[in-house]
Amino acid sequence: xxxxxxxxxxxxxxxxxxxxxxxxxxxxxxxxxxxxxxxxxxxxxxxxxxxxxxxxxxxxxxxxxxxxxxxxxxxxxxxxxxxxxxxxxxxxxxxxxxxxxxxxxxxxxxxxxxxxxxxxxxxxxxxxxxxxxxxxxxxxxxxxxxxxxxxxxxxxxxxxxxxxxxxxxxxxxxxxxxxxxxxxxxxxxxxxxxxxxxxxxxxxxxxxxxxxxxxxxxxxxxxxxxxxxxxxxxxxxxxxxxxxxxxxxxxxxxxxxxxxxxxxxxxxxxxxxxxxxxxxxxxxxxxxxxxxxxxxxxxxxxxxxxxxxxxxxxxxxxxxxxxxxxxxxxxxxxxxxxxxxxxxxxxxxxxxxxxxxxx
Amino acid sequence: xxxxxxxxxxxxxxxxxxxxxxxxxxxxxxxxxxxxxxxxxxxxxxxxxxxxxxxxxxxxxxxxxxxxxxxxxxxxxxxxxxxxxxxxxxxxxxxxxxxxxxxxxxxxxxxxxxxxxxxxxxxxxxxxxxxxxxxxxxxxxxxxxxxxxxxxxxxxxxxxxxxxxxxxxxxxxxxxxxxxxxxxxxxxxxxxxxxxxxxxxxxxxxxxxxxxxxxxxxxxxxxxxxxxxxxxxxxxxxxxxxxxxxxxxxxxxxxxxxxxxxxxxxxxxxxxxxxxxxxxxxxxxxxxxxxxxxxxxxxxxxxxxxxxxxxxxxxxxxxxxxxxxxxxxxxxxxxxxxxxxxxxxxxxxxxxxxxxxxxxxxxxxxxxxxxxxxxxxxxxxxxxxxxxxxxxxxxxxxxxxxxxxxxxxxxxxxxxxxxxxxxxxxxxxxxxxxxxxxxxxxxxxxxxxxxxxxxxxxxxxxx
Ligand SMILES: Cc1cc2nc3c(=O)[nH]c(=O)nc-3n(C[C@H](O)[C@H](O)[C@H](O)COP(=O)(O)O)c2cc1C
Numbered sequence: 043x044x045x046x047x048x049x050x051x052x053x054x055x056x057x058x059x060x061x062x063x064x065x066x067x068x069x070x071x072x073x074x075x076x077x078x079x080x081x082x083x084x085x086x087x088x089x090x091x092x093x094x095x096x097x098x099x100x101x102x103x104x105x106x107x108x109x110x111x112x113x114x115x116x117x118x119x120x121x122x123x124x125x126x127x128x129x130x131x132x133x134x135x136x137x138x139x140x141x142x143x144x145x146x147x148x149x150x151x152x153x154x155x156x157x158x159x160x161x162x163x164x165x166x167x168x169x170x171x172x173x174x175x176x177x178x179x180x181x182x183x184x185x186x187x188x189x190x191x192x193x194x195x196x197x198x199x200x201x202x203x204x205x206x207x208x209x210x211x212x213x214x215x216x217x218x219x220x221x222x223x224x225x226x227x228x229x230x231x232x233x234x235x236x237x238x239x240x241x242x243x244x245x246x247x248x249x250x251x252x253x254x255x256x257x258x259x260x261x262x263x264x265x266x267x268x269x270x271x272x273x274x275x276x277x278x279x280x281x282x283x284x285x286x287x288x289x290x291x292x293x294x295x296x297x298x299x300x301x302x303x304x305x306x307x308x309x310x311x312x313x314x315x316x317x318x319x320x321x322x323x324x325x326x327x328x329x330x331x332x333x334x335x336x337x338x339x340x341x342x343x344x345x346x347x348x349x350x351x352x353x354x355x356x357x358x359x360x361x362x363x364x365x366x367x368x369x370x371x372x373x374x375x376x377x378x379x380x381x382x383x384x385x386x387x388x389x390x391x392x393x394x395x396x397x398x399x400x401x
Numbered sequence: 402x403x404x405x406x407x408x409x410x411x412x413x414x415x416x417x418x419x420x421x422x423x424x425x426x427x428x429x430x431x432x433x434x435x436x437x438x439x440x441x442x443x444x445x446x447x448x449x450x451x452x453x454x455x456x457x458x459x460x461x462x463x464x465x466x467x468x469x470x471x472x473x474x475x476x477x478x479x480x481x482x483x484x485x486x487x488x489x490x491x492x493x494x495x496x497x498x499x500x501x502x503x504x505x506x507x508x509x510x511x512x513x514x515x516x517x518x519x520x521x522x523x524x525x526x527x528x529x530x531x532x533x534x535x536x537x538x539x540x541x542x543x544x545x546x547x548x549x550x551x552x553x554x555x556x557x558x559x560x561x562x563x564x565x566x567x568x569x570x571x572x573x574x575x576x577x578x579x580x581x582x583x584x585x586x587x588x589x590x591x592x593x594x595x596x597x598x599x600x601x602x603x604x605x606x607x608x609x610x611x612x613x614x615x616x617x618x619x620x621x622x623x624x625x626x627x628x629x630x631x632x633x634x635x636x637x638x639x640x641x642x643x644x645x646x647x648x649x650x651x652x653x654x655x656x657x658x659x660x661x662x663x664x665x666x667x668x669x670x671x672x673x674x675x676x677x678x679x680x681x682x683x684x685x686x687x688x689x690x691x692x693x694x695x696x697x698x699x700x701x702x703x704x705x706x707x708x709x710x711x712x713x714x715x716x717x718x719x720x721x722x723x724x725x726x727x728x729x730x731x732x733x734x735x736x737x738x739x740x741x742x743x744x745x746x747x748x749x750x751x752x753x754x755x756x757x758x759x760x761x762x763x764x765x766x767x768x769x770x771x772x773x774x775x776x777x778x779x780x781x782x783x784x785x786x787x788x789x790x791x792x793x794x795x796x797x798x799x800x801x802x803x804x805x806x807x808x809x810x811x812x813x814x815x816x817x818x819x820x821x822x823x824x825x826x827x828x829x830x831x832x833x834x835x836x837x838x839x840x841x842x843x844x845x846x847x848x849x850x851x852x853x854x855x856x857x858x859x860x861x862x863x864x
Contacts, residue, residue, distance in 0.1 A: 064522070064525040064526075064601065064602060065525065065526075066494070066495070066526050090514065090515070090518070090600065091597075091600075092600060093600045093601075093602075094600060094601075095522040095525060095526070095601060096518055096519050096522040096601075098488065099487065099488070099491045099519060099522040099523060099526060100491075100522070100526065102488045102489075102491035102492045103491045103492065103494055103495055103526045104495070105442075105492050105495070106442070106446075106492055106495040106496050107495050121512070121515065122515065123510065123511070123547055123548050124548065125466070125546040125547060126485070126510075126511070129484075129485040130485045130487070130488050132484075132485070133484040133485040133488040133489060134488055136440060136441070136442060136484050136489075137442045137484070137488065137489060137492035139442070153597065154597075156595060156596050156597050157514045157595055157596075157597040158512050158514055158515070158595060159593055159594045159595040159596075160512065187482065191482075192481075192482065194431055194432070196432045198694070199432075199478055199692040199693065199694035199695065200477045200478060200694075201431055201477060201478060201479060201480055201481055202475070202477050202481050202482070203477070204474055204475040204477040207468070207475050216548070217547075217548040218545075219545075219546055219547075220467070220545035220546050221546070222468055222475070224465060224466065224467070224468065224482065224483055224485075225440075225482065225483065225484055225485065226440055226482040
């Protein structure tokens, strides 16, 4: 499997993380900025182990004050109930009218396990295997209602056609779920699944279930290699690799002047940092870097984590984005309304619906 | 009038009002052409904005964690399908300003750290408007959707719920204030053995408001010890009074005052321009709620056997019900179906009623039916005579079912001094006149709650 490149516009996403913010106001300002820049989606990280609000809640709070941008919270799979998780993510899709995603993550370590007291910490292989099970159960539950299950048929007195509701009967190593979901199939059918595939333990789960995989790479060659590997693995799982978007994940510090990329940051690429690869410089050079990586087939787009959110997101949206638009590499408006549409991904067929059903 | 003993100028005891989103149940009339979506956000927004325009205390969402089944198949006659509550309430926080936002969340199928965090987040994102209705349904049928892979014995449901709520409060209290560092928590109990640091700072209400819905003696005791509000099903004057006395009498045992727990029955209201018109409309609604199929279905719930051969317009079955039947799943069955069946048969024979007519008569819940003036007077009467501190209104229609109440009844309640004319506080706790939880610093004026409690004492001393 080789990388297919140059297929249309690149995708851009940004992290909304604001340490210490619990009030909706600063998040609202940032998400509106991201939407003004026509970004595909924003992410909000989450973990039980460090201070911060529930990410899915924050993005649900932002849904009514935005109209187009995708909303992707991290929801961890290790200590949660898969049934609740899928219902909450599907509900985010309902309240945002088709703009929800879910970044799957695992909770490692004894520290987080003690907050729940239900199980001991497990090694990352086991946690990611379980995350894959949660993704499998979630997607089955998202299909457990066919789209036209609600019939409101007054002649027979039936609100739903129960033949279009399905038990998922999922049996995993650590849990089982009966189904159907309590939530009808959401606007996107399946909210978009995002997995950070940098950690090799996460890679198989990403190849199998992710619509968007994030990779933290120090240079375009490494990113391209990761992308090719993920596409090959996706194909091995029976997927069309073109249904997987691979975004290069970069931390960005746009605090320098317009052109003042530090040596080795602009044309040369990002440097390793505690946040992963870090680009430090101006918005113009960042546009340069993004264009160069994209054209070399390193990634289908970028997920950018501003080091100083208010400042850097503003510079990204008002500086980098217009340059990429000017070059015809990035959209100038949202042609669709759902996150899947922004990403150029089809609405998934329902696995339980009868194929070729004439009715 | 019960209010004549109050001198002029003396404020009446104010009632509390909440709006129940008419989702999944057979109260909701989906066959009406005005019935909208039970899942689109626009429906939630409409009802919440209506409730806020009516100055309601809170908006309320019920919960079901497995689709109900009947005779081994998913029940298909009533509204099915709902969103996950806390997520919807977070979105509603963006389109409302003062309205309390209460979610029903089961204590059996959740964990304290995660839920305490989600509720504290909702409280932050809404500026102090979060409420949690703690329910305890704990059956194996629902348990099949969960990791726990099982369920609790009925006897243990409130043991877990009580420890759950206490643990959540320990977590909320572990941040002394929003700008002090959290203390590490350690909780070692029979249900939970957890330790660490809670990761959300003290929320605007300190503790989100805790509501309880459950009717057993254990449930009432749990409410008396731990809840701020009870959502009851005792909506008749007599039943309401008995329940009110029973529950309020339990409070002293926990060192609590009688007004620290608000009792709010779930009720329905049908309005008309005349009493006759309202009665006619109520009868029409009952017929829509109990379709011929629903009548047989309800009968099967009592009898516990398949009655599909029976004619809904014909007589009740001649045989006795099966008391041990598992025909119905995911819904509480009558405790004593044999006695219930005998009552239904007597009713049917006495009045010459068909199956459908019997079900309509026998399952009717207390409703307030009449002109806006009559309904307002009756609601006030309930509160004045200690049958309720307020009401959770359960409309028949999604999402416009409370429009008429807010337009026509709320102003009359306000004229009588029985309901607020503006929100004086910002938090749900303040709307309900509840004390700040111990350890919390007061963050806003306490005018409304002072006024309420003084009025109540005056009312008690006079009557
Ligand atoms: C008015 C009322 C509303 C209730 N709403 C719900 C609900 O939305 N979801 C739920 O799972 N249980 C609900 N219940 C069930 C109770 O939470 C409780 O678990 C059940 O009644 C068993 O407790 P009990 O034996 O004390 O009644 C409700 C009960 C009452 C009385």
